[in-house]
Amino acid sequence: MLRRTALTVINAFIAAVGRLDKSLSPSDTLAKLRKHKWNASDSVYIFHFLSASFWLTIMTVPPFPYKLLIPILYTIAMLIPLTSQFFLPATPVFSWLIMFYSNGFIPLQYRPNPSVSLLPTLETVLYGANISDLLTRFTHPILDIIAWIPYGVGHYALPFVVAAFLWLFRPKEALRFWSTAFGYMFLIGVIVQILFPCAAPWYELIYGLTPANYGVKGSPGGLIRIDSLFHAHGYTSAFGNSPLVFGAFPSLHSGAATLEALAVAHFFPQTKVWVWAYAGVLYWATMYMTHHYLIDVVGGACLATMCFYFFIPDELKSTVAATSPPGTNLGLLASTGTRSKYDIYDLEAPRNGNGRAGAAVGGRGIMAEAAAEFDLAESEDDFASETGDGERHPGDEEDITYRPTMQKAAGSKPNGKNKSEIVAGGANGHRHTASIARLIRGPDARGSIDGGDEGWRSPMSAGFVFPPRNGRGKEADGKRSPIRETFV
Secondary structure, three states: OHHHHHHHHHHHHHHHHHHOOOOOOHHHHHHHHHHOOOOHHHHHHHHHHHHHHHHHHHOOOOOOOHHHHHHHHHHHHHHOHHHHHHHOOOHHHHHHHHHHHHHHHOOHHHOOOOEOOHHHHHHHHHHOOOHHHHHOOOOOHHHHHHHHHHHHHHHHHHHHHHHHHHHHHOOHHHHHHHHHHHHHHHHHHHHHHHHOOEOOHHHHHHHOOOOOOOOOOOOOOOHHHHHHHHOOOHHHHHHHOOOOOOEOOOOHHHHHHHHHHHHHHHHOHHHHHHHHHHHHHHHHHHHHOOOOOHHHHHHHHHHHHHHHHHHOOHHHOOHHHHOOOOOOOHHHHHHHOOOOHHHHOOOOOOEOOOOOEOOOOOOOHHHHHHHHHOOOOOOHHHHOOEOOOOOEOOOOOOOHHHOOOEEEOOOOOOOOOOHHHEEEOOOOOOOOOOOHHHHHOOOOOOOEOOOOOOOOEOOOOOOOOOOOEOOOOOEOOOOOOHHHHHHO
16 A cells, blocks of 8 residues: 555656746747737736845845845746746745744834733633633643644644645646745744734733743753653754744644644645644634634634635636646636536537436446446547548448437438438437447347347247348348247
8 A cells, every 4th residue: 555655656647747837038928928918917926025024134144245135046046947837926925924933133113012911801802701722721742742733843844745735646737826825824824923913821821921022942842841752952942032922823733733624625625624623723723722712713713714715726626626636727627617418529428217317327336327427439530430421331331339229300311411411319400329228128029229229139939030021021032041940
């Protein structure tokens, strides 16, 4: 099982690499830029340019001119086609990263005062109690490990895992959507945290409800027990040097888990139960680790849901499109929509025993129902030997599995020179492939598989005649066949 899964991933990776644009020439990117048709949605890159310029200006570490390496390297990555196909969709993610890092350099006189009591008060008013405080009163090493896996590991690793699987197994539009929704969700969340700074539950446990200031260092909260368990200082160092200490609302941990659950459940429906179970555990972990109040969790989940449904393109909304393999033409798929194959090819849908179209044929068993639904498409070679007047040449072979049931329209000539006068199967003039169901359901009372005089007769029936009779009830050569005498 593991070997087969590994081979599937390896083959998907090789195919994904083969689909990449491997050009290293900036002239190819400039040619695409000249051919690009600009629209209103492209104006968002003006916002990203202005935002990056502002945060680079106030950035003091690294100092000038070393910090200029950031826009230079990004520009080079955008000019090379091989890297630009990843960096362009990830622009919102890079915009969020530079904003998150540089907000620590905002002068104190321009920063709003952080709130300490707003979130616990709202939680008590909305939910009747301080839920996060109740969840932290009992701790245990096993609970610490359960909370640490999604909060301290999954939160940082799972976005890359989701991006990798979308790149390997889904259309390229899926990866572009994921990077856009993920980047803008974090970007909006950080803007809210900067404009409305709020203290996390760990601050209340350490300092009470005393007013906060930006001189307070961040705390790992419950993750300090993980550092103690593994005799490390990773989380203590990371949270202690965080540039955004008062960023409790909204919870971007819960936002990321919600967005991951929505995306994975949409593009890989078979994992729906597992990804939502992961999200539920992470919701609890954010409060158990004293990093967020319940209202923060709800706010982050709402922000993720809004971003998911706002940024998902129309061509990816259907389950058929979302689960289609890489290389699928979503434009063509969207044009056909959810119409059945009978609507697409203008065919008459099979009817059940009650005469209703579109249902499985009733009363003939599972195999007959499946066969009735599995009508093979008519091959172009079927008409290769057909003349312009609709007649076939003598000696042309016709396989029984492709022999349509032909009915002559009322008043037509025996030879049927007019092709429009021939009706196939009582339908709208299309030559349908003979259904396997006819061969499954057996002969009728007259020994004919399809119930007609011209149908194929079973040698086990009383009416079997070889050679077959002509229209006057005599053998084709006018004589009785000795073989007929044997069977009759």
